[in-house]
């Protein structure tokens with residue numbers, strides 16, 4: 036089950052360029068995205084209303100898309116504007132369209148009630164296109180229920196084990212009790228690891244900074260759209276980072292990770308891990324992204340393997356342990372938002 040009335044990331048902007056057509060399944064529905072000649076992006080259901088040919092096998096013409104089976108032409112709103120051989124198209128042959136907003140180098144789509152699609156509800160992810168930060172737009176496909184990915188993000192104790200040699204390192208991460216706050220749409224988690232002897236493995240040798248360090252992960256998972264925003268970093272120990280003083284040597288990051296369900300058992304994971312230090316370095320961003328990608332592949336391997344076991348386990352209950360507080364709040368919040376949306380739809 037998915038929340039419908041919220042903005043999801045459908046694609047990175049660079050994936051929808053020129054006359055290319057991008058077909059992607061989102062929330063169980065096959066969608067075709069295309070860039071109009073006038074610049075904006077349109078999203079239509081990837082199924083011609085006539086004989087159900089995929090519109091993604093069609094051709095962009097100006098601001099429209101022509102089905103290349105029998106030639107119907109649809110505009111960005113899904114209206115049929117041309118039917119070969121007729122002065123005016125037959126009635127009732129429009130295809131479904133979806134509202135889209137292009138922001139932060141991403142194309143956001145609203146799969147629910149179009150009347151509720153307010154562009155001001157797109158969550159702030161400006162770090163992805165802010166000149167004071169640098170990142171590389173990246174994507175991973177998951178063969179897993181999106182909720183297992185959310186669970187993973189709400190429980191960083193796994194950094195000590197899954198990411199022992201990459202993003203994590205010290206076992207003290209797993210031993211740390213996070214501060215957890217829950218709002219009506221997000222779970223916020225604050226984790227401090229003070230006076231760690233060493234940097235996380237992926238940061239060693241990146242700059243002159245060495246341990247001991249104070250390290251932090253302060254993040255929010257905004258449940259509508261599954262948008263994860265994280266302030267993280269490492270600073271020389273005792274220089275006041277926990278009190279808000281970020282000295283010049285500190286390595287500061289802002290990660291944006293967004294999960295869009297493809298269907299019940301697959302998900303799209305869009306990520307950009309921005310840094311605001313050494314922006315003049317020609318390849319630092321690429322080097323960091325490669326190391327972080329290595330860590331994210333570790334997550335994917337684990338979660339996809341976990342999904343297989345979950346599927347074979349029927350209704351067997353999972354055990355609850357100390358580290359599960361964050362993900363339990365996340366699951367509860369998602370369930371309450373789903374229930375609320377269902378009631379709204381029933382009442383409407």
Ligand code: FES
Nearest residue numbers: 083085086102105
């Ligand atoms: S299937 Fe598209 S025009 Fe016939």
Ligand SMILES: [Fe+2]
Nearest residue numbers: 193197198334
């Ligand atoms: Fe992870």
